[in-house]
Amino acid sequence: xxxSIGWLELFTVGVVALLVYGKSLPRxxxxxxxxxxxxxxxxxxxxxxxxxxxxxxxxxxQRSKSPPVALVPAPPFPELEASPSPGVPAAAPEVPTVQxxxxxxxxxxxxxxxxx
Numbered sequence: 001x002x003x004s005i006g007w008l009e010l011f012t013v014g015v016v017a018l019l020v021y022g023k024s025l026p027r028x029x030x031x032x033x034x035x036x037x038x039x040x041x042x043x044x045x046x047x048x049x050x051x052x053x054x055x056x057x058x059x060x061x062q063r064s065k066s067p068p069v070a071l072v073p074a075p076p077f078p079e080l081e082a083s084p085s086p087g088v089p090a091a092a093p094e095v096p097t098v099q100x101x102x103x104x105x106x107x108x109x110x111x112x113x114x115x116x
Contacts, residue, residue: 021028 018025
């Protein structure tokens, strides 16, 4: 910021300010500092508000692009409807039992081991 301003220029501005403002120079400098601080805070708040608004608009745009979620009713559960009392599931279906292990057939994808 002060790359082009040298020490001689700053000294000259200080002497002129001292001549113009005299004894009230510290008060003027303090007030100028307060004004600059308030300006910086205001600009920072403005920047934060703008970023927040941009983020909200991006989220809203993404929400509008996503497909809506369809609520599908759950299929009825017949085992619950056949229940003797509400909230208690009915008995599980019976599993067939095999009396003779030789009657068990392997699935078609599995071949039995060769007999020797």
